[in-house]
Amino acid sequence: MMDQLIGDPAITEAMRRIRDEGDLAELVARAAWTVIAEPGDAVAGTLIAELGAVEALEHALARRAGGVPATTVDADGLSARRALADARKRWQPRADPHAVRAAVLGAHDVGATLLIPGDEQWPTSLDDLGVNAPSGLWIRGRRASLVAAPRVAIVGARASSGYGEHVAAELAGDLAATGAVIVSGGAYGIDGAAHRAALGVGGATIAFLAGGVDRPYPAGHQHLLRQIVDDGAVVSELPCGAAPTKWRFLARNRLIAALAHATVVVEAGWRSGSLNTAGHAAALGRPLGAVPGPVTSASSAGCHRLLREYDAHCVTSAAEVRELWGVLPAPVERGDLIDPERIRLLDAMSSRSRVSETELARRAGLSPDRVRTLLGLLDLEGEVLRDDRGWRRTSAPGG
Amino acid sequence: MMDQLIGDPAITEAMRRIRDEGDLAELVARAAWTVIAEPGDAVAGTLIAELGAVEALEHALARRAGGVPATTVDADGLSARRALADARKRWQPRADPHAVRAAVLGAHDVGATLLIPGDEQWPTSLDDLGVNAPSGLWIRGRRASLVAAPRVAIVGARASSGYGEHVAAELAGDLAATGAVIVSGGAYGIDGAAHRAALGVGGATIAFLAGGVDRPYPAGHQHLLRQIVDDGAVVSELPCGAAPTKWRFLARNRLIAALAHATVVVEAGWRSGSLNTAGHAAALGRPLGAVPGPVTSASSAGCHRLLREYDAHCVTSAAEVRELWGVLPAPVERGDLIDPERIRLLDAMSSRSRVSETELARRAGLSPDRVRTLLGLLDLEGEVLRDDRGWRRTSAPGG
Numbered sequence: 001m002m003d004q005l006i007g008d009p010a011i012t013e014a015m016r017r018i019r020d021e022g023d024l025a026e027l028v029a030r031a032a033w034t035v036i037a038e039p040g041d042a043v044a045g046t047l048i049a050e051l052g053a054v055e056a057l058e059h060a061l062a063r064r065a066g067g068v069p070a071t072t073v074d075a076d077g078l079s080a081r082r083a084l085a086d087a088r089k090r091w092q093p094r095a096d097p098h099a100v101r102a103a104v105l106g107a108h109d110v111g112a113t114l115l116i117p118g119d120e121q122w123p124t125s126l127d128d129l130g131v132n133a134p135s136g137l138w139i140r141g142r143r144a145s146l147v148a149a150p151r152v153a154i155v156g157a158r159a160s161s162g163y164g165e166h167v168a169a170e171l172a173g174d175l176a177a178t179g180a181v182i183v184s185g186g187a188y189g190i191d192g193a194a195h196r197a198a199l200g201v202g203g204a205t206i207a208f209l210a211g212g213v214d215r216p217y218p219a220g221h222q223h224l225l226r227q228i229v230d231d232g233a234v235v236s237e238l239p240c241g242a243a244p245t246k247w248r249f250l251a252r253n254r255l256i257a258a259l260a261h262a263t264v265v266v267e268a269g270w271r272s273g274s275l276n277t278a279g280h281a282a283a284l285g286r287p288l289g290a291v292p293g294p295v296t297s298a299s300s301a302g303c304h305r306l307l308r309e310y311d312a313h314c315v316t317s318a319a320e321v322r323e324l325w326g327v328l329p330a331p332v333e334r335g336d337l338i339d340p341e342r343i344r345l346l347d348a349m350s351s352r353s354r355v356s357e358t359e360l361a362r363r364a365g366l367s368p369d370r371v372r373t374l375l376g377l378l379d380l381e382g383e384v385l386r387d388d389r390g391w392r393r394t395s396a397p398g399g
Numbered sequence: 400m401m402d403q404l405i406g407d408p409a410i411t412e413a414m415r416r417i418r419d420e421g422d423l424a425e426l427v428a429r430a431a432w433t434v435i436a437e438p439g440d441a442v443a444g445t446l447i448a449e450l451g452a453v454e455a456l457e458h459a460l461a462r463r464a465g466g467v468p469a470t471t472v473d474a475d476g477l478s479a480r481r482a483l484a485d486a487r488k489r490w491q492p493r494a495d496p497h498a499v500r501a502a503v504l505g506a507h508d509v510g511a512t513l514l515i516p517g518d519e520q521w522p523t524s525l526d527d528l529g530v531n532a533p534s535g536l537w538i539r540g541r542r543a544s545l546v547a548a549p550r551v552a553i554v555g556a557r558a559s560s561g562y563g564e565h566v567a568a569e570l571a572g573d574l575a576a577t578g579a580v581i582v583s584g585g586a587y588g589i590d591g592a593a594h595r596a597a598l599g600v601g602g603a604t605i606a607f608l609a610g611g612v613d614r615p616y617p618a619g620h621q622h623l624l625r626q627i628v629d630d631g632a633v634v635s636e637l638p639c640g641a642a643p644t645k646w647r648f649l650a651r652n653r654l655i656a657a658l659a660h661a662t663v664v665v666e667a668g669w670r671s672g673s674l675n676t677a678g679h680a681a682a683l684g685r686p687l688g689a690v691p692g693p694v695t696s697a698s699s700a701g702c703h704r705l706l707r708e709y710d711a712h713c714v715t716s717a718a719e720v721r722e723l724w725g726v727l728p729a730p731v732e733r734g735d736l737i738d739p740e741r742i743r744l745l746d747a748m749s750s751r752s753r754v755s756e757t758e759l760a761r762r763a764g765l766s767p768d769r770v771r772t773l774l775g776l777l778d779l780e781g782e783v784l785r786d787d788r789g790w791r792r793t794s795a796p797g798g
Contacts, residue, residue: 036764037764038743038763038764040739041764086766086768086769087766088766089766089767089768089769090760090764090765090766090769091764092766093757093760093761093766093767094761094764163693163695166695167694167695245742245743245746245747246742246745246746247739247742247743247746248746250739250742291694292691292692292693292694292699292703292706292713293691293692293693293694294562294691294692294693295566295690295691295692295715295716296562296565296566300691301715304691304713304715307691307706307713308712308713308719313707314691314703314706314707314713316694316700316703317694320707340437340439340646340649343644343645343646343649344437344644344646346645347644347645347646347647348644358492361489361492362492362493364437365435365436365437365440365489365490365493366489367485367486367487367488367489367491368488368492369485369488370485370488370489
């Protein structure tokens with residue numbers, strides 16, 4: 001199988017056309033892994049981590065199962081052997097050089113390339129996924145956007161409300177205008193509003209697809225995805241030609257969460273797929289934000305669930321999103337420090353009539369000495385005025 | 400002074416009319432303390448805790464400052480002495496037997512009574528306020544409501560929105576209908592909506608006022624407060640005749656927070672007074688809930704601030720409010736458990752055309768053995784059908 005891949009001029013030539021540098025065997029092996037294994041295949045990830053992509057592929061596709069390397073069996077030998085034997089059975093039906101060739105040629109047709117671990121523009125934050133990390137990424141657009149920082153995921157329901165789309169656009173526009181890369185899933189609703197707002201301010205945005213990057217999905221976002229290719233990147237771990245499936249949407253969500261420095265869910269129903277993205281962000285220890293909304297809106301129920309069950313941060317502005325990755329807010333004048341005696345003395349005064357110090361002491365429940373001291377301070381601040389008949393406030397109460 | 404109080408037949412007779420049992424000297428002394436000290440006076444609270452209300456009053460009002468009892472000076476003798484000397488100076492201007500007599504007669508006029516610590520219907524949860532606890536409570540209405548349980552504070556901005564009033568009414572109505580006592584501040588906006596909803600379902604509600612219980616405040620709530628007297632209680636630590644002041648509103652908030660088993664802020668601006676109530680609840684270790692709203696609404700900014708800065712619980716329903724004081728929710732079918740292989744196999748199937756097991760294995764990235772096992776299970780569940788030409792789903796994808 002490996003000989004058929006590396007020796008196939010159609011594959012190697014196509015690979016050199018989409019990548020003019022890099023280890024050819026490694027590139028072809030990783031392209032093959034994206035074809036053979038479904039996203040997040042932990043057995044594939046373990047094998048690749050231990051043997052490298054090329055040797056792992058030889059092991060995976062050998063007609064007869066060879067010896068399993070010692071390190072894969074040390075903890076629980078029997079189940080590791082069985083997992084590998086089971087994995088071979090699911091990889092074999094897809095082990096077709098024609099499929100790998102079609103994937104690389106398909107990428108070439110749409111101007112996509114393959115990024116693999118070790119590349120300068122490989123986003124190492126994906127390595128936090130461990131054995132569930134992707135074996136490679138197919139990408140159309142600007143590779144540099146994958147490693148630009150900060151990156152923030154703005155995700156949410158397809159069935160969004162006008163409120164949700166407005167907030168998604170406000171947040172993504174502000175963040176993108178100030179240099180953040182907006183990561184999302186290219187879907188209708190919140191995702192689309194976030195991508196569009198980023199493009200609208202001349203910012204960068206990345207769309208992770210659940211199928212091949214040659215398949216604009218959803219179809220109604222063909223034009224939007226084309227713009228994202230121009231000004232950002234459209235990325236997938238699935239090879240060209242692969243259809244998006246329910247499983248691949250779920251698996252794709254882990255890439256959004258892992259790539260971004262923080263994830264914000266803008267609007268989500270009780271069972272929205274974006275809660276799955278949020279769950280991945282939380283599991284990875286990435287900061288997670290949720291935008292609240294009316295409790296009477298089903299479109300915000302998922303966000304409130306994140307606040308209640310996932311300990312998500314409540315975010316209401318771009319500044320609060322920036323705080324998620326450690327940008328401290330400008331100091332806010334709290335204005336709620338309470339000086340009881342000062343309040344009580346002002347409570348006892350009027351802006352219309354004069355009151356004596358003795359009467360102020362009685363009204364405010366303060367000693368005459370304290371009243372005199374406070375009046376002196378308030379006088380300096382211009383809050384009170386004195387004349388022969390007593391003290392009054394300079395402005396009406398209520399502030 | 401004490402002799403003038405206890406010996407004044409107008410005071411003692413009036414007190415006996417509003418209270419037909421209890422230690423008369425203790426009652427009169429505590430009534431006098433509500434007149435002489437502003438709410439939350441910690442020196443008064445300390446003195447009363449150490450000497451009892453009667454002896455504390457003698458010390459407070461002696462013409463010449465006598466010796467301070469040993470226990471009040473043990474930690475920091477000098478400053479305790481000074482605090483007491485300062486306190487005497489602020490109590491003296493109010494030390495007027497006529498004012499105490501007027502307070503008791505005023506209570507009699509409106510059918511109010513005085514509750515003091517040790518009374519069967521004294522809400523001991525107020526004792527958590529320590530030296531800031533009230534020396535007594537003036538109350539019109541049903542004393543039993545103060546000790547009924549559970550009690551939940553529903554508070555919020557006067558400048559509320561239709562959304563906030565709707566949610567306040569929904570929560571208060573549901574909670575009151577299921578036996579909770581709704582505690583609030585009698586103000587326009589959220590407070591009023593909560594009181595009204597509780598009355599509307601025949602439930603109990605308590606309004607804490609910042610002035611005397613003989614002064615309906617705000618004036619526009621005269622009728623509402625009258626209804627609360629009939630079906631619940633209107634309560635204040637201020638004596639009859641006392642005007643509400645800014646300080647007294649702030650001090651009143653601590654009583655709402657301390658009386659309730661949990662506090663919920665429904666709607667609040669960035670600097671709403673209800674954040675002060677929330678701060679007291681948090682400081683007392685009482686569960687604190689905040690209702691989220693649109694981030695575009697200034698009326699919800701304070702609630703979002705509570706979620707962010709005070710670690711308040713996000714509450715969106717009466718059931719979630721009940722969880723604040725430990726009522727566990729009914730088990731919810733989560734429905735988001737993900738079985739990847741099951742999802743992938745169903746992804747690979749169609750409801751219209753039949754697919755072979757071999758082809759399903761290739762499409763789903765599963766071994767043929769696993770496909771057979773899963774198909775068997777899905778067949779039992781009625782999800783898939785088999786005939787001579789292969790397998791298909793019984794229903795269209797997308798659920």
